[in-house]
Structure formats: C-alpha cells, structure tokens
Amino acid sequence: MKVFIIAGEPSGDKLGAALMAGLTELDPHMTFAGIGGEGMEGAGLSSLFPMSDLSVMGLAEVLPRIRLLRQRIAQTAAAIEEHQPDLVVTIDSPDFCLRVLRLARKSRPDLPVVHYVAPSVWAWRPGRAARMAPLVDHVLALLPFEPPFMHAAGMSCDFVGHPVVSEPRASESEIAGLRARFSGRIMLALPGSRRGEIARLAPRFGAALAKVVPDGMQVLVPTVLSQADAMRAEVARWKVSAHVLTDKIEKRAAFAAAELALAASGTVSLELAASETPMVIAYDVNPLTRFLAKRLIRLDTVTLVNLVSETRAVPEFLGHDCTPDKIAPALKALIETPSARDAQHQAMRVTMTRLGQGKEAPGLRAARSVLNFMALRAGGDPAPVS
Numbered sequence: 001m002k003v004f005i006i007a008g009e010p011s012g013d014k015l016g017a018a019l020m021a022g023l024t025e026l027d028p029h030m031t032f033a034g035i036g037g038e039g040m041e042g043a044g045l046s047s048l049f050p051m052s053d054l055s056v057m058g059l060a061e062v063l064p065r066i067r068l069l070r071q072r073i074a075q076t077a078a079a080i081e082e083h084q085p086d087l088v089v090t091i092d093s094p095d096f097c098l099r100v101l102r103l104a105r106k107s108r109p110d111l112p113v114v115h116y117v118a119p120s121v122w123a124w125r126p127g128r129a130a131r132m133a134p135l136v137d138h139v140l141a142l143l144p145f146e147p148p149f150m151h152a153a154g155m156s157c158d159f160v161g162h163p164v165v166s167e168p169r170a171s172e173s174e175i176a177g178l179r180a181r182f183s184g185r186i187m188l189a190l191p192g193s194r195r196g197e198i199a200r201l202a203p204r205f206g207a208a209l210a211k212v213v214p215d216g217m218q219v220l221v222p223t224v225l226s227q228a229d230a231m232r233a234e235v236a237r238w239k240v241s242a243h244v245l246t247d248k249i250e251k252r253a254a255f256a257a258a259e260l261a262l263a264a265s266g267t268v269s270l271e272l273a274a275s276e277t278p279m280v281i282a283y284d285v286n287p288l289t290r291f292l293a294k295r296l297i298r299l300d301t302v303t304l305v306n307l308v309s310e311t312r313a314v315p316e317f318l319g320h321d322c323t324p325d326k327i328a329p330a331l332k333a334l335i336e337t338p339s340a341r342d343a344q345h346q347a348m349r350v351t352m353t354r355l356g357q358g359k360e361a362p363g364l365r366a367a368r369s370v371l372n373f374m375a376l377r378a379g380g381d382p383a384p385v386s
Contacts, residue, residue, distance in 0.1 A: 008054030008093030013037035018363025077103035129153035161356025206238030
C-alpha cells in the first residue's frame with residue numbers, strides 16, 4: 001500500500017514516525033511519501049520540503065509567510081496527484097492539511113483520507129469537525145473523550161492512545177550521566193519549539209526564573225535541534241544561568257531528573273506528566289491572535305493534564321496573565337509546597353492511565369485503526385482496535 005503522509009509540527013512528526021513504524025510492522029510492503037521532520041525521515045520518509053516551513057501558529061504569525069504557505073499547499077497537492085497513493089494521512093496542522101485535501105480531492109474525489117489528531121472542538125470553534133467531514137473519512141483521536149464529537153460530524157473515529165505513554169523513559173545510567181554534568185537540583189524551562197514561541201516566551205520565562213531560582217538549582221532548557229541557535233541567543237540574555245540541551249538522551253534524562261518545570265502550553269505538559277515532573281504552564285500569542293482566541297475558547301483551562309484528569313492541579317498563566325510577576329509566585333509555591341506537588345503527581349497518574357498507559361503502543365494502535373478503516377472501505381472484516 002502506498003501512503004502519502006503529511007506532518008507540519010514536531011509533535012506531528014513524532015506521531016507520524018510511530019504510525020509509520022506501526023504500519024510497516026503490520027504490512028512490510030508499505031511505502032511512504034510526503035512531508036515530515038527528523039522522526040519521519042528516520043522511519044524512511046524523504047520529505048518533499050522542510051517541515052519547518054509549516055511550523056507556524058496563529059493568524060498574525062501566518063500572515064508574513066502566507067505566500068510560501070500557498071506555494072507549499074499547491075506543491076503538496078501536486079505531489080499527491082503525482083504519487084497516486086492508496087491513502088492520504090494528514091497529521092494535525094488542519095489549516096494546511098485541509099487546504100491540500102481540498103485541491104487533491106478535485107482530481108480524486110474518492111481519495112481515502114485519515115486525519116491523525118482530532119480537532120479540539122470541545123475547546124473552541126465547534127464547527128471545525130463539520131467543516132472537516134467532507135474532506136476526511138476517518139480520525140485517529142489522542143484523547144479518550146473525542147470520538148463522539150467526530151461521530152456526530154459524520155466521520156468514523158478511534159481513540160488510539162497518546163504517544164506520550166509509550167515514549168522511552170530515561171535509564172538510571174542516563175540520569176546519572178546528566179547529574180555528573182549538572183550537579184545539584186534541576187529545574188526545566190521549556191518556552192516552546194516554534195521560533196515565534198521562543199521569541200515571545202523565553203524573555204518572560206527568564207525574568208520569572210530570575211526571581212525564584214534558589215542557589216544550587218540548575219536551569220536546563222531542552223529544545224529541538226532546529227531551534228537551538230535561537231534558544232541559545234535568548235537564554236544568553238537571561239539573568240539566571242541556564243544550559244540549552246539538544247541531545248535526545250540528555251533531554252530525556254533532564255525530564256526524569258527535574259524537580260519542576262516552567263513550560264509552554266502544549267504536548268510538553270504530557271511529557272512532563274509522564275515523568276511526574278510538577279509544572280507551571282505559561283503561554284501567550286500575538287495580540288491579534290490573543291484577541292480572537294479569548295472570544296473563541298470555551299474552557300477555563302488549556303492544559304491537557306488538567307483536562308484529562310478533570311482537575312485543575314496545574315497552574316497556568318495565559319495571555320495577559322503570562323507575565324514574570326504572576327508566573328514567579330506559582331513557581332515559588334511549587335518549589336516550597338509539597339501538597340501542591342502531590343496534587344499534580346496524582347493528576348499525572350490519572351492522566352497517563354486514561355491516555356492508554358499499559359495498553360498496546362499508540363503508534364501500533366493507530367496503524368491497526370488505519371488498516372481496519374481501509375479493510376472496511378474495501379468491504380473486508382476489520383480486527384478490533386485494542
């Protein structure tokens with residue numbers, strides 16, 4: 001089977017790599033084309049163009065790059081036409097992917113399409129699922145409460161688990177190696193993986209940390225290799241000493257060794273939960289995007305640990321509240337209050353269980369769901385997704 005697969009973000013690249021591995025395990029004759037990052041390229045994909053061209057978020061952030069994005073949309077749709085795949089899998093990045101699918105479906109109206117990561121209609125813009133349904137046949141959901149929303153819009157959907165539950169954990173020797181390099185207590189700072197996030201959040205994170213980091217505590221800043229230079233430039237301006245990490249093993253060990261973290265909103269909150277690292281979440285966007293989002297978001301929290309565990313254990317500072325003066329006291333309280341850390345630990349364990357910890361790996365579950373969808377489409381008998 002020929003699969004054309006598209007990811008536009010580092011988190012989507014992780015999902016894509018695990019899905020490709022799962023599909024290959026279930027069908028060794030699978031071939032892939034499309035767009036992805038380091039993980040998907042490591043799984044055998046030759047990316048059509050750098051995935052970083054698509055890694056932008058928010059209306060104001062997209063506008064300066066609109067010409068390039070339009071070119072990439074047309075280029076991707078043309079590549080689908082050229083490759084004539086049996087299936088297209090789009091991963092997150094709906095603004096880009098749905099525009100590609102709209103063009104691709106003009107020449108192949110019956111093109112089978114699976115979308116990985118359900119749109120967060122439970123949080124904002126509930127009409128997105130209905131707008132997606134004419135272009136997408138089947139959805140792979142990361143969160144257990146999402147399938148009913150997709151079914152209501154007319155798409156089939158399986159909850160396949162979140163990949164964070166099966167990501168490798170740091171070994172004792174890896175943690176010891178990190179501690180040999182960075183002695184003392186460890187705190188993480190995670191201002192995001194996009195250029196815009198780093199530029200917007202890193203100065204605020206540095207200012208907040210400077211107010212509360214106690215003597216003897218090391219601040220480590222894990223980041224993706226493609227943004228390492230930008231992150232180092234920002235961290236160099238901080239009044240607190242910090243070290244940027246890009247090595248995957250060191251990053252994994254840092255998550256395991258850290259006492260707490262200050263992190264941008266997003267999947268990283270689940271990565272911290274998997275390592276049971278207490279956190280404070282802080283996030284802001286361009287003022288125009290913030291203005292629009294404030295009127296669209298329907299929830300009182302955006303942190304996935306809070307949502308999945310049905311608690312509000314993780315403090316968050318969003319938009320106008322994303323300031324050093326507001327973030328710093330929350331960090332101080334987390335450093336000094338065992339009960340606050342204990343509440344987060346309990347919420348994290350609930351979150352991991354509900355996301356599929358202890359079950360079949362999400363990448364394999366997603367692959368099984370894809371093949372079952374294709375079997376049903378062909379009139380065959382699918383196997384249940386575990």
